[in-house]
Amino acid sequence: MGKPGIASMTYTFLLESVWHPPLAFAETAARTLPPEMELQALWFSGAFGRDFRTVGGQAVRLVQFGEWNRGPGPDFRQVAIELDGELKTGDLELDSSAADWEWHRHGSNESFRDVVLHVSFQPEARRTYVRTCEHRAVPQVIISSAQLADVLNRPQQEVAIARPGRCVAPLRHMPVGGIERLLWESSEHRAELKAARYLRVADVHGTDAALFQATAETLGYRGNSLAMRMLAQRVPLTALGADVNRTDAILFGAAGFLSPELHEKAPEDTREYLRDLWENWWRERASFEATAARAIPWRCGGQRPANHPHRRIGTLASLAKKWPTYRKLALARPFQPRPVMEFLDGLEHPFWSRRHTLTSTA
Structure with a gap:
């Protein structure tokens, strides 16, 4: 069977061409193991x-x-x-x-x-x-x-090359309808990969753990997706209780963001919350604290304030405390995005609704 023509090119063929040299559009790149x-x-x-x-x-x-x-x-x-x-x-x-x-x-x-x-x-x-x-x-x-x-599903090159790639020429001559179909197929392919990954986690750890880890990873965006996933793996949902300060303390402590002197460096109006975090954390730290060699690799620089990992962990803690409602909406069949968005928009936290980091003034 020959290669598909330009007009009938499928996303599967394009993907195989990119990922498996020496087919038409392959870009060579050295492969290194992730950390x-x-x-x-x-x-x-x-x-x-x-x-x-x-x-x-x-x-x-x-x-x-x-x-x-x-x-x-x-x-x-x-x-x-x-x-x-x-x-x-x-x-x-x-x-x-x-x-x-x-x-x-x-x-x-x-x-x-x-x-x-x-x-x-x-x-x-x-x-x-x-x-x-x-x-x-x-x-x-x-x-x-x-x-x-296959698991990493990463491009051959992390950074785009500074010249047109080999796929530019054939794609340039595709009709608009063909390009639209290719983009639609690519979105379906990506969704299928994410669904398969979610189902694998659910098979291993259960539905709630899979949803908790997926939610944490999504909150981390690209810069902290791995770190948030690791936090959700190390502190499973079953380890968190309904107590507000205990949930916050375990997540922030396990993340490595709590220290005895933290509240002393913070603005006056945040010290009570931080003091409560520490008082709860020291009771739990023996069960959740990691050594320096196993510290979660956070990225705190180069983030917009709303995307800072402190605020993202605060959001995860808020979701954990309202888990039954969130779970019902997120797993509803048929899935309706609007109720989930309205629920997330309505989340409130006495500290994180007004702060971006543990020590910020706003």
Whole structure:
């Protein structure tokens, strides 16, 4: 079957051409792995699925993805897997490269004694053996570059090239109707990808967790979408209560934005709220605070005031406290956007309705 003509070109064909060189419109670019923390967030969301094969050929199914580790040791705790049908529980370690287990000396570290699965993204030329301090072999799963590319769904180049790309010439001669159809197909394709991703999270963590994580990521926009997603993963909706100050305190504390002296640096009329946050946070911090090495990577600079992560977390806290109503509207079938927008427009918070950051005057 030949290539489609210019007038009948589909978005699927154009996408395949861009993503899979050496077809017509490919732009070459070097591929680098995302930061390890982003890989961890993708893994925890179920983006790569839950069924795998180890390098030794064993079937692995993730029964329970566990929870983020906030301190030293393996990346995820209380994980449950089925290895060739046999249930095993313990920890999971995720590394960029299969050889990192040796480079990081996990094999001699007793904190990694209970690891039941090692996940990596770069195979080594030589066979890498993963063993605990007790010389127990740890099953290995390696995510291929093709799997990672499909999950990331990123353009070949993050920054637009400073010259017309190879797709410009054929698209220039497309009729208006063809371009409109192509744009419509592209929007449908993007919506389908987002829906599939949401359903994967729902399969792994449940509908409420999927909606909570998706909402948090949306609030983060591009600059803090990863950070907000990680916050929602580390502080699941089930960990938040109905108490206003407790919910705010847990989210801001787990995000790393609270400190004992914060209220002293803030304007006078904000100190009471900040003092309440800290008094609630110190009771909860042992369960939610992460070490510096596992701090969430926030971007606070270069943001419009309304998009500052402080304000976005405040919005997430407000939504968590009205979750039953928000959930009902967001998951209504058929979905109606207007009731959701009216609900969001009506959100009020005694502090965040009037402030952009924890220490700002407005």
